[in-house]
Amino acid sequence: MSLDPENTLILETTKGKVVIAMRPDLAPGHVERIKKLAREEFYDGIVFHRVIEDFMAQTGCPHGTGMGGSEYPDLKAEFNDESHQRGVCSMARAANPNSANSQFFICFDDASFLDKQYTAWGKVVEGMENVDKIKRGEPVRDPDKILSMRVMADVQ
Template sequence: MADDPENTLVFSLDTGDVVIRLRPDLAPGHVERIKELTREGFYNGVVFHRVIDGFMAQGGDPTGTGMGGSKKPDLKAEFNAEPHVRGICSMARSSNPNSANSQFFICFEDARFLDKQYTVWGEVVSGMENVDALPKGEPPRTPGKIVSAKILADA
């Protein structure tokens, strides 16, 4: 399941567990931020506020509105050539390329038009069916949430 526990993120959703292989080789700063926020408990209880069937599920905003983030400074973009395909985890941002903070999205299907414009930081290695099962909507009437998040090395 996980060859590197320090770079394996587990989201326990209300639909089931999602295991994500972190990719510090692609986005070291973003992976560091995700691990830092996870270890602080930031993602626990946070909802997926924007879930678009056939596109992606977005979460990571503690306000649940899509307008919030952590109190940490925004990240410098680490755009890479990793394709946005099913299971890819990438950072959400505003129109400013260096505005990623805590929000992220997981692709349901190929979204190659996002390539090299958003920072890919991980990929789902198991539990994608639990992402597929999230309630859809912008926002969903009863949004799915991250019950808890942990780095496998800490488990």
């Protein structure tokens, strides 16, 4: 599988490298936001604040609490047909479907009960074994973090 460098993220985490293929065909607004924040180095140093065994690892809150987001307005939901399976990346949100901002999660396992309620925007294509090593907790004590998150096109 060849990756589109403009739509591929490279995350260096405290557990190792993770590569995510983004899907602008599914969620163009969400992919655009993630790329914008990655290019601003927003995600660098942000922790995985909510990590639930057999479910998902959530990150993207600048405060590490799950209550924060970026300075940009919340996104309109782009619910799609991508099923929430192992490795799928999707946006976290509050009760309002149009409240996704910067937080996202990576599924450890089948989470198809989230389908069409959360915006899936990508999938881990390399390094899922490193995602599996992320420390669990809600909240997580001494959490793992994203050391850097870059768009592949910017690092080649």
